[in-house]
Amino acid sequence: MWQRPIYLRQLGKMSIITVQLGQCGNQIGGQFYSTILQDIHSKKTQVTTQINDAYVEESTERFFSKMPARNSEDEILEARSVMIDMEPKVIAQTCQLAKRSGQWRYPAGQQFYRKRGSGNNWANGFCFYGPQVRNDVMDxxxxxxxxxxxxxxxLIPMSAAGGTGSGLGSYLTxxxxxxxxxxxxxxxxxxPYWTGEVIVQNYNALLTMSHLNRVxxxxxxxxxxxxxxxxxxxxxxxxxxxTDLNKVIANTLASFLQPAxxxxxxxxxxxxxxxxFKQLAAHPDYKLxxxxxxxxxxxxxxxxxxDNWNGLLKYLRQMQLVNSATDEGMNWSVSTKDATLSQEIQFNRSLASLLILRGKDLPQADTSAFQDPKLYVPWMTLGHRFAMWQQSRAFCHYERFAAIVSNSRHSALPLDHVIQKAWDMFSAKAFFHQYEKFGLSESDFLDSFASAEQIVSNYLQL
Incomplete structure (x- = not known):
């Protein structure tokens, strides 16, 4: 029987540091900070000046430092961020885009890069570059x-498929x-895309998930x-x-990381x-x-x-239930009505969920459907299954916006697919020599397979 860990109450405004890793992580990080400022400057929705000012102050302190602007008495916002890549191009581009906005910038001297990338090789990033750059990056x-x-x-945005983001990202985490x-x-x-981005993406994703799950x-x-x-x-x-994908990611991150x-x-x-994490990831075996x-x-x-709250929440619940990325073309025949204690669960059952509502008319939002006990595993206590945050201020110009973060059964399906593909390659020792030359052994791979398979097994039993 597991016990929920104790979380100490900390006072004052909390700050979040973004460690941007690789091409993917740096591009997402740049878009994320732009989205935060877009939200800060969005229109107000039936809130007082006091509420709006408090929101802006809280958000700014969470993600930015206020620094004196050059040749001006004004202040400029500096992202609480460290940028890391084994090639300089993307870091330079991201810093330049931030500077051009005139609203924010990255802190000087908080960028680490080399002249050559990791060649889409997890072992290159983890075993070779990791120990080399550790001291400089951690400083x-x-x-x-x-x-x-x-x-x-x-907050560490990174890719599972490449070499720097996945390998060096795992090491630095x-x-x-x-x-x-x-x-x-x-x-x-x-x-990565199911159809493939790099030939060894299944190896990289397998190794990434097994290592990150530990730390x-x-x-x-x-x-x-x-x-x-x-x-x-x-x-x-x-x-x-x-760029379009990164905007969706940034919008999603901001929807639950902005003040509430x-x-x-x-x-x-x-x-x-x-x-x-107290709500969603208190159990060490379930972190996805x-x-x-x-x-x-x-x-x-x-x-x-x-949109009105009834329509938005109806679609949001079904998206969670069938694990649908969009609210179009969903299978509405899937429901919790016929759910039993059988292991054959047809819907996406959860360990716990966190619902965040932003915008006007919050008292009109009926969230009872998200508290249906059949949505959750029976061994999770009632008070820990569901929680809700809310914010009466508009979010990025949306009058009403809802997001739900869930620790659920279908979270492990992409990993299950990767394990099968990686096993096929590993059984034939395909591309194994590329990892072995950087110090990754066969037993290291087997340990990662065992760890990843245990993660999938835990989730499929929900």
Missing amino acids: MIQKEAEKCDHLGGF GCIRDDHPNAFILNQVVW SDALLVMNNDSLQEICSRRLHIKQVAF NKALTSQPIRNCFSEM LSVWNVPQVAEQVMPFNC
Whole structure:
């Protein structure tokens, strides 16, 4: 019988440091900070100036440092971020885009890069580059941490398929855990396309998930195929680029990391990581999180959007139930009505869920459907199954916006697929020599298979 860990109450505004890893992580990080500022400057929705100012102050302190601007008495916002890549191009581009905005910038000297990448090889990033760059990178992270009055945790966007993001990202996540044992860590992992991005992506994803599961507090996995579906079907983007996918990721992250209050007490959530992990990832065997949100509409359609809470929450619940990326084309025949204690569960059953509502008319939102006991495993106690945060202020120009973060059964399905593909390659020793030359042994692979298979087994029993 497991016991829920004790989380210490910390006072004051909490800050989150983003450790941007590889091309994917740096591009997501840049878009994330732009989205935060877009939300800060969005229109107000039936809130007082006091509420709006408090929201802006809380958000700014959480993600930025205020620094004096050059040749001006004004202040400029500096992202609480460390940028890491084995090639300089993407870091330079991301820093330049931030500077051009005139609203924010990255801190000087908090960028680490080399001239050559990791060649899409997890072992190259983990075994070779990791020990080489550890001291320099951890000094940068420590410098950023010392700027925070209260360090709430680390957000680490990274890819599961490449070499730097996955391999070096896994290594540095372990280093952050060693150097900051009391800080919370959320790894936001971008899952590769099913059709393939690099030939060894299954090896990289397998090794990444098995290692991160040991040191991270939670892993938020976002699938490129699901992101592509949102962009093409709901945002009506004809030629979807990685920039479009990154905007969806950034919007999703901001939807639950921006300031909110506890629904019943209206008490501000000071450390969103602490409260979220206490609710969703308190059990050490279940760390995989998924997010669904509504509405999903193109920017040009937004002024004409007139959703109500009943419709939004109806679609959001079904998206969670059938694990659908969008609110189009869902299987509405799937429900919890016929659920029994049988192991044959047809819907996406959860360990726990966190619902976040943002916008006007919050008292009109009926959230009872999300509290259905059949949605959750029977051994999870009633008070720990479901929690709700809310914020009466608009979110990125949406009058009403809902997101649900869940630790659920279907979170492990992408990993199960990767394990099968990786086993096929490993049985034939395909490309194994590329990992072996950097010091990764056959037993290391077998340990990762065993760890990943245990994760999948745990989730499939929910």
